[in-house]
Amino acid sequence: MSDTPFTPDEMMTIAASRVLTSDDVCFVGIGAPSAACNIARLTHAPDITLIYESGTIGTAPEVLPLSIGDGELCETALTTVGVPEMFRYWLQGGHVTIGFLGAAQLDKFGNINTTIIGDYHNPKTRLPGGGGAPEIASQSQKIYITMKQSLRGMVEKIDFFTSFGHGEGGDHRARMGLTTEGPVLLITDLAVWEPHPETKEFTVTSLHPGVSAEQVQENCGWQVRFAENLRQTPPPTDEELTVLRELKARTKAAHEGTRQS
């Protein structure tokens, strides 16, 4: 363990990276999931297969891509396929073990909104939309979600069902004809959450170091449930922090480096 100070954001990325293994075939969402997946690859899960929706399979970028289709992803990939093949054969075909998603709005059953704030036809804020997420959410064997906690982001009722999680909870997925597991982990900047085995409501199972249960509740729009055996997330190791900080520094230099002087 390390005595080096770290930020909640770093703790989130590192905690999210720890849940991935070398056996996983992971469909990577852009942003926070992308950082976590690459930290896993650069530390304890060197053989993980990372897939981005641009069709790059088994990619190993030196720097984090700004988009899901930076050239770096293709140049370091085992292979690159077209987008129809990506979604039809590899995702719908059932080869993806983990779909790793971010969320603009999330509810306690792991349903995700990245489409709209307000009414669809008269929106307050038009967000980018689903992209690959609706089918990633239904066709990956399991879903991990990572996002920063806020009252705006974690809400009792999402404005739009972009990607179906556990719906109304319980066996709602099965009733929809879904045979995949859906959201099984939520990693925030404050805690690790897992769905209750029966109700499927996200329950805090581990608090990050220095975080109180009150803080988790203050930054969440629904009444939070905590597990009886509440654990503490192990703090980042020196190796994890070093790898993350070096990756972020390389990424920043690369993205700004294309600017015309």
Added chain:
Amino acid sequence: MAEIMSLPDAVRAYVRDGQMLAFEGFTHLIPHAAAHEVIRQQRRHLTLVRMTPDVIYDQMIGMGCADRLIFSYAGNPGVGLLRRLRDAVENGWPNKLQLVEHSHAAMANAYEAGAANLPMAVLRGYIGAELRAVNDQIKSVRCPFTGEELAAVPALRPDVTVIHALRADRKGNVLIEGILGVQKQAVLAAQHSIITVEELVDDLKAHPNAHPNTVILPHWAVGAVCVVPGGAHPSYAHGYYPRDNASYLEWDKIAADRQGFLDWMEKNVLQASWQDFAGRVAHLRRL
């Protein structure tokens, strides 16, 4: 049948007001120069189709080219939201924009169905997704063999598909490598195509990196082929120049307000030409 011609001539020949146009390129090979030419020729009332309407459609929508958008992800990837698209959707500026919104899987399937000359695409998709409730182009069909209910969307058949490719030979055979996106499907699904390329070469197969499985669109399957070096900028061309990520980061500020956007478009699009793109990638070729 391929015809090698200038980009302004190609747009004049093929693009009409009110058409359905697809500009494809999945982060890689986005046909920015061709979009700018359509903006300069002031085409209006277009239905724009694109899986990821990023900066290229933010510009076309902000300049008033589009009435309708068929899409699956409208963001500046890794940067944020599209501010001109938002202004059109939220405030109707410069005009109202009708949205026909899908998921990536459905769009990719719909292009493939178009290329395969089928009327619709079938996928195991949209389960529990609310897009079904707001897009009447998403229907259900029952499999006649298993009884399973599946999602169906109509095939995409653009009037014109516009793409940027790496190179073409003098007959107009076109080569694409790297991240392939849906360009092959989008070209084959369309009535006509306009393809800008980085360079013309004598023999595509003589290139040092030529590979037997390279994606080639034969000259008899494409329309206009236009040489526009740098024509994807700020997107990129595999082996020619990298993605100009700094420009994507800067776009967020340029598009933040209407006047700043209009000023930028006046200087960099309306008062510019397709020949300016080569200069915009000169500093990137060294990276």
